[in-house]
């Protein structure tokens with residue numbers, strides 16, 4: 001009996017390994033973009049070693065997985081697609097099913113385009129007031145077909161790429177945002193919120209002197225800037241972080257950054273900062289920077305980046321999952337469940353819900369069976385002395 005069970009497990013594992021054989025290496029300054037249940041990763045650097053190999057791959061988030069061992073996650077490599085180029089410190093925005101990668105260090109064009117339906121990579125030629133090569137470590141947002149990218153090394157300028165015409169235009173105004181790189185950008189209604197960033201040097205991180213960290217907001221309708229003062233538990237410094245917007249909870253979450261081990265939450269209605277409640281310990285144990293954070297279903301998936309240590313920079317190949325389904329009780333988890341969803345904060349106490357209990361039960365059973373099988377495989381793997389990531 002035992003032998004039979006071992007044999008079945010052996011076959012299962014080898015079947016599993018042969019499908020998900022690709023394992024991405026760690027990297028920082030990469031991009032992560034979610035389109036239709038696939039989280040596409042592109043580019044990145046391995047600190048001083050140069051571009052990370054395997055520039056294009058995705059994680060299938062329609063399936064359940066565990067983050068204990070990234071080699072068992074459902075990755076698919078797309079790096080062998082014809083003419084894929086390398087980039088690092090670029091920014092990525094999605095127009096329907098096409099990803100535009102802009103700026104950064106690059107082995108191909110300044111703008112690259114990946115069609116996720118036809119799986120074609122191309123380097124389109126753009127026209128108009130094309131930004132110069134200073135556009136690195138920036139973050140874009142997209143509204144309609146317009147991609148907004150602010151800044152550059154010393155350039156305080158809003159750059160807009162109209163993807164339907166592949167045409168660039170630029171805006172400067174008297175009130176400008178001072179951080180030009182390593183910030184985060186979030187689209188809210190017709191405004192873009194810029195938080196943190198650096199000013200012309202690595203150590204020029206935006207810090208919280210005089211107990212305030214004003215936020216700059218760019219209005220897309222009239223191309224003007226305004227400054228909003230914030231209150232609450234204002235972050236002490238913010239740069240090289242990653243951010244996620246959770247519309248159901250009116251929150252922007254900021255993850256880590258240079259010399260920074262905290263997660264900060266900004267209420268987008270009141271502009272109040274808090275440190276979100278997390279029920280358990282987990283997540284990175286050191287300062288993490290130049291990583292990505294993406295809202296995937298009910299989770300924030302934090303991928304790769306650089307760990308700062310006293311004497312060195314360590315390249316992370318870790319994936320962390322924060323379950324954000326409940327606004328005031330986040331938790332660190334290692335199992336991703338595609339059925340879990342974000343609980344909206346009820347608008348009134350009498351809000352009626354008419355969800356289908358049948359599908360919930362079926363889903364729960366499916367996940368339970370999946371977890372049991374996954375659990376048995378994990379136990380077997382541990383017995384078989386598989387090397388765990390530190």
Ligand SMILES: *[C@@H]1O[C@H](CO)[C@@H](O)[C@H](O)[C@H]1NC(C)=O
Pocket residue numbers: 188189191268269
């Ligand atoms: C966005 O719109 C909502 C609802 O109209 C409003 O309450 C909120 O203040 C707006 N946010 C910004 C940043 O303008």
Ligand SMILES: *[C@@H]1O[C@H](CO)[C@@H](O)[C@H](O)[C@H]1NC(C)=O
Pocket residue numbers: 137152153154180181182198199200201202204
């Ligand atoms: C942004 O960070 C990079 C390193 O990751 C640094 O080289 C660059 O100077 C920073 N940009 C600014 C404007 O400080």
